Amino acid sequence: MIVFSLIFLIFTPYFTTDFLDIRQERENEENYQKFLREEALRKIKEAEDKIYLTGKFDPSQREDFILIPPEYTIDQMDQYQLYLRKETYTAYLQMQSVASFDKIDLKIASATRNFDYQKELWDNQWTGITIIDGKNLLKSIPDELERFKKILEYSAVPGTSRHHWGTDIDINNANLTYFRSSEGKKVYAWLVKNAPLFGFCQTYNSRGNIRSTGYNEEKWHWSYLPLAKDFTKRYKELIKEEDLKGFLGDEYVSSVDLINNYVLAINPDCI
DSSP, rough: OOHHHHHHHHHHHHHHHHHHHHHHHHHHHHHHHHHHHHHHEEEEEEEHHEEEEEEETTGGGGGTEEEGGGGBSSSSOGGGGEEEHHHHHHHHHHHHHHHHHOOOOOOOOEEEOOOHHHHHHHHHHHHSOBTTTTTOHHOOOHHHHHHHHHHHTTTOTTTTOGGGGGGGEESSSSSSHHHHHHHHHHHHHHHHHGGGGTTTTEOOOOSSSSSSSSOOOOOEEHHHHHHHHHHHHHHHHHHHGGOOOSSTTTGGGGGGTTTIIIISSGGGGGG
């Protein structure tokens, strides 16, 4: 018995060391497998976010989007039914109701535009199908880089538009002429004063010292910040120039530093 006890005491440290080593190996393996699972999930999430942020989805097939009833839209056409994120739509309805009480009529001229929709708008301007400032840009601006910059004055490259996200709306009329009219001035003054109360921000204010690059001022374009702020941040983190392709003139994306000079060049109040 004494001999057995001595043997036990002598070899116990070895048994304990072996046991601890085995347990450590198992823990290391479990941690490694956990890391692999988390990394796989992260990559899946990144891929899903890229699809969403660049508008490569059909809003009619997503449960977090809603079809806007025709009474709240302008020039509703069956082939271009308008959708918004449900949160954006709810905020718009609240704003529209208060505006109506103030005898201000707010309707949605444009809402979610996915990649394909934006591509059609862009390509039609590029090829001269859509006339810009009374001109066919294909003929009036044969230099493609200059044409690219010209279209960027008011139109976003497919994959870069905030309208992809279901957070941004064009109100009443996406046209400078309207907002220079007495009605347009009245609507804009109301929006400047009241839209922030409902979470909306004028995305593209006038360019100057504060916002020196990006699209020209758009008094009609308003972004729902409770969602758009996070999407803007995520876009900055995730989307690269090589993700922006599949439209006419896409070879000029890097020539204008598109993400920094346009996507992120917004009203500081909207960041």
